[in-house]
Structure formats: C-alpha cells, structure tokens
Amino acid sequence: MDAISFGTDGWRATLDVFTSGRVRSVAQATADYLASEGHTGETVAVGYDARETSAGFAEDAADVLAANGFDVLLPERDCPTPLVAHAIVERDLAGALVITASHNPPEYNGVKFIPEDGAPALPAVTEAIEANLREPVEGARQGEVREADLVTPHAEHCRDLIDADLSGLTVVYDAMHGSGRGVTDALLEAAGAEVIRERCERDPEFGGTPPEPDEANLQGLALAVDEHDADFGVANDGDADRVAVVTPERGVLDGNRFYALAYDYLLEADTGPAVRTVSTTFLVDRLADAHDCGVVETPVGFKWVADAMGEHDALFGGEESGGYTMRGHVREKDGVLMALLAAAAASERDLDDRLDAIADEFGDIHQDKVSVDCPDDRKSAVLDELEDRLPDEVAGVPVERVNDTDGFKILLEDGSWLLVRPSGTEPKMRVYAEGDSPERVEALLSAGRDLVEPLV
Template identity: 65%
Template sequence: MGTDADAIEFGTDGWRATLDVFTTPRVRMVGQAVATYLDGDGPVAVGYDARDSSRGFAEDLARTLAGNGIEVLLSERDCPTPVVGWAVRDHDLAGALMVTASHNPPNYNGVKFIPEGGAPALPEVTDRLEELLAEPETVPELDHGSVSETDFVEPYLEHVLEFVDADLSGLTIAYDAMHGSGRDVTGDLLERAGADVIELRCERDPEFGGTPPEPEADRLHDLIETVTEGEADLGIANDGDADRISVVTPEEGFLDPSLQYAVLYEYLLEDGSGPAVRTVSTSSILDKVARAHGEEVFETAVGFKWVAQAMEDHDALMGGEESGGFGITSHLRNKDGVLIALLAAAAEAERPIDDRIAEIHDEHGHVFQDRISVACPDARKDGVLEELDGALPDELAGAAVASVNTVDGFKITFEDDTWVLVRPSGTEPKLRVYAEADSPERVEALLDAGRDLVEPLV
C-alpha cells in the first residue's frame, strides 16, 4: 500500500500516533477502510475528543464515509468515548469512529473503530481494516450519504440516570475532568442525581494544562487535597476521553483501581448476580470478594477488547482492568468512566466507600501490587517468552509455584494467591513484571525474582 498505509497500525485500543504521523491523508484512509468494511451499511456515528485537531479529523472521516454513500451522525460537540459507544447500541448503528488519543499527551491523536453493539473491535476486525486501507473513493454525488450533527450526550445521560438508581442528595463530590471530554457530562450527571459538585479542570484546554490527561495519583493533587481535607465526600476523575475513572476517598485518598473494582462489584452483588471478568494484571482481591459471594472470576489478556468478549461469553455482571477501565454488561460491553462515576457515587451514598474498603480488608486482608519494566527490544520479546516457556522454575522467591497461566505472557501463582506476571508491553520496547502479595516487602522480593528471571534472556 505504500508508506501512508504502512504507518497505520491498530494496537490495543485503536491507532494512535503523534501528529506528524497522524495526518489527514492517513485518517481518510482509515475512513475508507471502514466504509469498505461496512460495504454500504450505516448509519455510522463519528465522535471526537477535546484535542485541537480532533474536530477536523472527525469531519474528514465523516466526509469520507458520506462519499461512500453512508449516512453519518457527527457529534455536535467533543464527547466521551463511552457516549459514542452507547450511541452505537442505542441507535442500532453499523458502528462508530471515535477520534481520540485518550490519556496521551496533546501532541498525539488517534482513532478507534467501534463495531455494531458498541463493544471494542477484536483483532479480526482491526486486522481486516488494516488490509482495507486505501485512498478515499466516492460514489456519484447524488448517492452521497448525509452528515447530520447529532446530540449524543443528552440521550446517554437520560439512559444512565434510569440505569443507575442513585439519589445523591446531601453528597458533595469533587469532579476533575482533567480538561477532557468528561466536562459538562460526568459532572452534569452527578448533579442531576442530586449531588453538589465541585468542579476541577472542567474548562476545555486542548493542552490539558500541560500534563497528559491520565488520572493517576501524581496528577490529581488538587482532587486528593479537596477530598482528604474534608471539602468533599468523594472525588472522581476521568481521563481525556472519559472511558476510565479514578476515585478518591477521605481515608484512602487515591483508591487503587483493583480495590475500586472490588468495591463496585460487591455493591452490584447486593441486588444482582453474575461472574466478573478481569485482566491477568488486575488484583486477586476481586477473586476473594467473588468467592465470598459464590461467584466466579474469569481472567483475560490485557486489553479491554478481551474483557468485553469474556463479558459476553460468560454472561458476566461486570468487567474491568487495573488501569481504571470498567464496564457493566447490561449497559455496554465497553469501558465507561461516566456511568461508573455515578455507580461509585451511588455506592458512597448508600454507605461510605471507606467503610466498604475496611470491611473488605477485615474479611480478606490487605493486598499490595506493583510493577517494574525491563528494557527489551521489540524484536526480542517473542524470543524471551519462548525461552521462558518450559524453563520456568518450580520455586521462585522462596515459594513453590502452584500454577502458571499463559493467557498473556507468564503469570506464576503461588499457593497463597500471590503472583508474578511477565508480559510484553504493547506500546514500548519493554517487558513488564508485575507482582502481588500481602506486604510491600514481599512484592519487592517477587519483582526482584521476576527481573532476575527475564533479564538474562533479553
């Protein structure tokens, strides 16, 4: 196909690149690939995040699709990815294209294809799209599809308020949009449910205030301070396209996403039932909560597309990952940091999340997790994993190996549910080594053992 197409590669969650690579001609090629893949089916939604370039790229995609005879619903404003995903399901669309680089810095942009149903595209779809990349084609002008500016946000908010039974009266919530597309959406949702909302970074800033819109603890100082100093009962932050969420509580401060998952799942089990799905790198605290309720947990490779598929395969109640992406199967098999914000607030309104966490710790103990990276050229990743296969020790860091899971790299689990995971990074020339145990010291020992296992092989 040539250099333009060669630069386009759909990774874990769509195609992302710096703006010197993510160019209008290549974006139009993606639009043409989707048009060819859909073979005239429509309508198709096109959404975009708050980056300076996103609206223009969305219009390029809309024109390309319309030029192929496909009706296009173009979002009238930048909006969260889950809002566009819901629109696909709600309007029974053939799919959607979302222009977003999520939590990446402002010099990036990206695009993801959401197939019919609203779940993430599986590799069989994105591989086919890569094969179909081509310069835009057009049908005769009389056969062009229309491009209609559409409000995706209001129908979504109305649905979520019906889906989550939440009375937040008397609750004060600090909400940090990180200048992203959750502004005027997540905060508005919480207010409509009765909460008093303190807004932080809820103005549009395509530069995101100079920090990537990724809701990690070291980027949420004002939110954490607002909550821990007693100005709010709960803190919530979304990433740039609001498909992920972070939660802050008065006692815990920044809440570990795996612990957040355990709290939300247990809250849903008060009135519901069903297994949970998690990635291999998500904490086993979820498994302990599930077992206490007679439920199962299914483990997948890293990447929400795998979580979403398992949510369908196992009729799961909920799916999630350690990076703060969670979805409710009966709503949408995709990450939704907006709906989950309302769900977390509803749990808080019923009984403080800090009390729920204390109960989990009392019943199941404390779990600690960390990860390190080992430099590894992309060309060596497969070789390292092949050499590990069949050569893993029976004992590691002084403990006997109970089982090895190979769904994504090698996850070595011990009799006490502690574990070490070695897997290749999907975005950097590195191997990731994760560890989980009942003390920080044990985690450090397991990480050291994991590093010693893989470094000689690189």
C-alpha cells in the same frame, strides 16, 4: 500505509505520523469493511475528543464515509468515547470511528473503530480494516452528515441503570481538561450531588499534564477532596472511558481496589460472575467465591473483557488500569457511568468504610508493576526463552502453577503471584506482582526483573 497499525485499542501516533491523509485512509478502509459486512448506506457515528486536532480529523473521516454513501452522525461537541459506543446500540448504527488518543500527551492523536454491538473491535475486525487500507474515495458526499445530542440519551440510560439519590453527597470532579467535562459532573449533579469542579475547562494541552488519571496526576484532586471535606473525588481520563476515585483516607485508589469496591456494591442487590484481566487482583475472586459466583480471566485488553462479558452474562467486568462496565450497559469501558456507580455506593455507605470491611473479611492486597525495555521484535523470543527458564520458586516461595493466558503468570503457594507479559503499546515487557504487603510485592518485582532482563 505502513505507518498505520491497530494495537491494543486502535491506532495512535504523534501528529507528524497521524495525518489527515492517513485518517482518510482509515475511514476508507472502514467504509470498505462495513460494506463487506452488508452495512452499505447505513449510519456511522464519528466521535472525537478535546484535542486541538480531533474535530478536524473527525471531519476528514466523515467526508470519506459520506463519499462512500454512508450517513454520518457527529456529536454536538467533543464527547466521551463511551457515549459514542452507547449511541451505536441505542440508535442501531453500523458502528463508529472515534478520534481520540485517550490518556496520551497532546502531541498524539488516534482513531479506533467500534462495531455495531458497541463493544471494542476484536483483532479479526481490526485486521480486516488494516488489510483494506488504500487511498480514499474522493468527491461529493453521497450520504448525509448531521449532528446529534449523544449526551442526554446516555445520561438517561445511566440514571435508569443506577437509580440513586445523591442528595447530601459532595463530590469533587476532575475532568483533566478532557471530554468528561460537562458530562460526568452534570450526571452526578442531576442525581442530586453537590459537585465541585476541577480542571473542567477545555484545554487541548491538558494543562501541561497528560490526561492520565494516575496517582501522580491526581494529587490536586486529593487536596481538593480534603479542602472541601468532600465524600470522595472522581476523575476521568482524556476521553472519559476510564475512571479513578479518591477517598479521604486512602487518597487515589488503585484500579484493583475500585474493582473490588464496585463489584462488592453490585453484589448487594444482584448476582453474577466477574470478568477480570490476568493482571487484575485475586481479591475479585475472593468476593465472587463468597457469593457463589464465578470469575472469568482474560488477557489484558478491554476487548477481551467485553467479549467474555457477552459470553458469560457477567455482572461486572474490568481491568486494573481503570476501565470497567456492568451488566445492562454497552460492553465498552465507561468512566462516566462508573463515576455514578461510585457515587451511588458512597451515598449508602462511606467508601473508606466499604474498603475497610472488604479488607477485614477478605484480606488486604498490594500490587505494583515495573517495565523492562524490550524491542518489539524481541518480545516473542523473550517469552519463548522464559518458558524454558520458569523457576520452581520466586522470592523464596515455591511455584504452585503457571498460567499462560497472557504471557506467564506464576502463581505461588502463599497466594501471591508474578506476571510477565509483553506490552501491547510500547517496546517493553511488563512485570506485575501481587502480595499481602508492599515488601512482598517489591521482592516479587525484583525477582521478576531479574528473570526478564537477561533475556532481553
């Protein structure tokens, strides 16, 4: 049981640790938690991604839940995590377990719990599940286990939410061999787009590349956009809750620029605050200010974004790592819906033109991050020591104020900033910086590294 720990987004581990027995224990703890919340005898979904072991682990979880008297809903095949979250709300389920390691390499797997509201579980919930860990109830299934189509209801909801005619639009879609294949591309095609498919065959090894939609792993998509003279390209990670967009001029967009593009597009027809993490660009704030809308800043982690979206009725929410959702949808990041949103924006105006207009009006932004190795048991001490050594200036610019929402975000008088926070998934400290040029960002990151390294 000591090997099981719910981090930023569930429990993930390599397959020597992530075993059938431990998955069954997590399922039992979930059953106990749901029973304590008054959900005994209700229906729970169990989703799973395209990894070799995921379907088997999903069966393990379903067996234990059914032995505890819960009915269980399984998808017809591996499917994106956001489709499971949507099914919870659409079908009024008690919650769901999803077997996925998201963008991690194939030697990993993972499990996450999504509560009845379809939003990521907050720490109070995951801590309660961890506290319930025990040997599972074994025996005959007391509940019914059945399969259901989770794709069609989600697609219909997406089309209702974003009613776009994509006729004449050419999109290259890269599933990275993950669960978005046959889902995201089908949604775009149903809306009228011509879709050119890349890596849309199931491959549990992901072609030898982790299904992480970052610049290094999407060069083939960028080449395909150029080769096919496409309007843009779009990719999902392994379980399709994240999105990345490629434009003809800019190549792979970082998550900050996609956030700005998406929020700006939604503001053309609607209004409302934006929710962003502490590591996400201030460009969002400039857009919001121009439309008399507020911005809510949260710690890193989509669970905090989702919580704030519910509290503030936000129009859009997300984080620079590629996870976003919007008003009217479940409060879980959804890379399938975001692909449709990007296509809707592109159908009305070229994405590069949109980004040029945003830069012309609000200025350009540059952001990057580095990591400093730090044992988990040193992270708190590093932050404590850093608090006593916070500088009066960074890279030659005076400090205006310090935000301690998540670690320390040092805001400078020229509008740039430096953020130091502990990683929630690795033994590292993260150092982020934003400025008006790549050179400025590089100087800030160097200064940030010099701050942190002596403390580790």
